[in-house]
Amino acid sequence: MNYFIGVDVGTTSTKAVLYDQNATVLDQFSQGYSLYRDASGMAEQNPTAIVEAVEKVIHDAAQKADLTNGKLLAVSFSSANQSVIMLDKNFNPLSRVITWADTRARDVANELKNSPAGQQIYAKTGTPIHPMSPLTKIMWLNKTQADKVAQTAYFGDIKSYLFHQFFNTFKVDVSIASCTGMMNVNTCDWNDQALELANVDRSQLPEIVNGTTQAIGLTATAQAKMGIPADTPFVYGAFDGALSNLGVGAIKQNTVAITIGTSAGVRVVTDHPVIDPQQRLFCYAVDKGLWVIGGPLNNGGDVYQWAVEHLVDASAVKNENIDPYTLANQVIEGVPAGAHGLLFHPFLGGERAPLWDANARGSFFGLSHIHTRADMLRSVMEGICMNIATVFQAVRDLVGNPASVTATGGFARAEVWRQMLADVLNCPVNIPNSFESGCLGAITMAMKSLGMIENYEIIKTLIGDISSYQPNQEAVNVYQNYLPLFQQVEGLLTPAYSTIAKLQQQSIH
Structure with a gap:
């Protein structure tokens, strides 16, 4: 062997x-x-x-x-x-x-x-x-x-x-x-x-x-x-985001790759450089003749981790002897799309795409007496997905509507995340059962380097089984009403981010 x-x-x-x-x-x-x-x-x-x-x-x-x-x-x-x-x-x-x-x-x-x-x-x-x-x-x-x-x-x-x-x-x-x-x-x-x-x-x-x-x-x-x-032979390869696209077979303009790990990323591969007039997205090389257009997001699974640590009932975790993330996902499934009119902007760590503002900060919007911790948990997850959707829209503006999304990362292990992403994006989402997309992309480049393959099409035969999720039209209708409001509030808050960041800095010292 x-x-x-x-x-x-x-x-x-x-x-x-x-x-x-x-x-x-x-x-x-x-x-x-x-x-x-x-x-x-x-x-x-x-x-x-x-x-x-x-x-x-x-x-x-x-x-x-x-x-x-x-x-x-x-x-x-x-x-x-x-x-x-x-x-x-x-x-x-x-x-x-x-x-x-x-x-x-x-x-x-x-x-x-x-x-x-x-x-x-x-x-x-x-x-x-x-x-x-x-x-x-x-x-x-x-x-x-x-x-x-x-x-x-x-x-x-x-x-x-x-x-x-x-x-x-x-x-x-x-x-x-x-x-x-x-x-x-x-x-x-x-x-x-x-x-x-x-x-x-x-x-x-x-x-x-x-x-x-x-x-x-x-x-x-x-x-x-x-x-x-x-x-x-040691093959140079590429950066991790580009190789994640290769590793999930997202090597054409009709497939967008989304990764949600600690942070997140939205990327599509093209055969030529594409520069965004609004400076929202990057344009990086993958390999000779291949380019990746997209945006990295600071706030992904780390924000969800923060929410689980602060919003999940610790006594329920102890009494039911259950993993807090499993409990959180169960709680979220019981809350309807839109979290009863609660929006969350997930900028706990500043933000790269689409804001490119290291001073950006997180916020709940619409909070009222009716809202529970369950609503807040759901809105955090939806906020992460809506932020991804904002970058997804920018990608779509530049390269056209994709036929599907291929998604990977720790989130992909939870059914509620998978379906929510399909609903928020209003696009079919495919989840490869293999999660090591970056390393698979790297060895595919090695195969090309050694002359074993002529192009990267072979990757589609290597990624194994895929689970597919179709958008739920009822949830899609909800999110299509909420997403413009999410973006409107983001725009209203942006001028205040530098001020709150400075005040926070002063309070630490």
């Missing part, structure tokens, strides 16, 4: 999935690490911890494989995007990894967003101006850590850093590069205007390569840690 290993480098853990040559999952392995939040807005990782985690999960997966009677065909990578790490001339870290979740560049981002230069940068790069963007992060570093920037020979991301550790080569796949705010989406090369704003020379950045590019020739240290042949 021959094998593939798909590696997904995430925010708080790295996962490796071991597949056979037919893309059947054989086993999976995970290694966690800390996300450092030592200061307001900070979200950083220890690069050494991530290198060690990647080496360990590959080692564990290789140990599970029978490499005496088979071959490891390739290791392929998915990773979170929009990270920044400062490196010295010997590629040693001068900083921790500043992740996508770090919002300390918010003032720099706001200033750039409201300038003509910001609009020009977005039009050329397809990356919304936001503190998540490596462009604004580097601009912020120039202002706040000038001494360290002066020592910096190279700016990398976590994947280019990993590949340098393993192969002594400094390259980045086009997918990750396109998420930086510094790559021109039409030329797939670094954009001079963005580099000037960041005060970065292109010689300080990794070489941009296709996602199917292979690195071969592991360093002796990496080879010993992983316990795999040194000539095993």
Whole structure:
């Protein structure tokens, strides 16, 4: 038997999935690490911890494989995007990894967003101006850590850093590069205007390569840690959202992929770049000739977790000996669509798409004496779905009406979530029974890299069984009345977000 290993480098853990040559999952392995939040807005990782985690999960997966009677065909990578790490001339870290979740560049981002230069940068790069963007992060570093920037020979991301550790080569796949705010989406090369704003020379950045590019020739240290042949091809792959689209077979404009995990994302694949005139959506590369249009949302399952912790009756959980999330879902099923006229805006962690406002805050609207905790729980779930629907509408405006939605993430395990999403979107929702879409997308890129497949159509034969949910017309009618009000209230509250954020900041200090 021959094998593939798909590696997904995430925010708080790295996962490796071991597949056979037919893309059947054989086993999976995970290694966690800390996300450092030592200061307001900070979200950083220890690069050494991530290198060690990647080496360990590959080692564990290789140990599970029978490499005496088979071959490891390739290791392929998915990773979170929009990270920044400062490196010295010997590629040693001068900083921790500043992740996508770090919002300390918010003032720099706001200033750039409201300038003509910001609009020009977005039009050329397809990356919304936001503190998540490596462009604004580097601009912020120039202002706040000038001494360290002066020592910096190279700016990398976590994947280019990993590949340098393993192969002594400094390259980045086009997918990750396109998420930086510094790559021109039409030329797939670094954009001079963005580099000037960041005060970065292109010689300080990794070489941009296709996602199917292979690195071969592991360093002796990496080879010993992983316990795999040194000539095993490592395929660069893409960022996690793009690979999730591949991994669920959403590779045409008629299928939108939605992920709801801790955060959420709405994405559709096209064969050409599409820039949103209203700057609501990103346009990133997947692979040569494939682009993904969509929006990331900060607020998904983490908001539901907050609601369950604060709104579920703890005594009922104890008395009935039931998981609180199971109880919450049962309670929500007993509340009609619309939660008796209660709306919830789920911006507990600021928001990326469609607002691109790190100061956004959550709120209940319409709360009255008639409402119960059950109504509030239902409205939280509906608010998450309506926020997703707002981004879904923006995607639909740009690329047309999809035939269906393919949805994955932790939410997909609950029937009430699945049906609600179909009702709020008024679109059929398909749920693949396999949840490891990012790693599956990564090994599909490895198959293409090795010449085993010509295109990604094969993914539809690999994803296994699918559960389908059709919109319930009665609920659809309710949500079509509520969604415009949800968006109207969002617009009314937006000017007040910066003020409440400042007041909250003052109250903490």
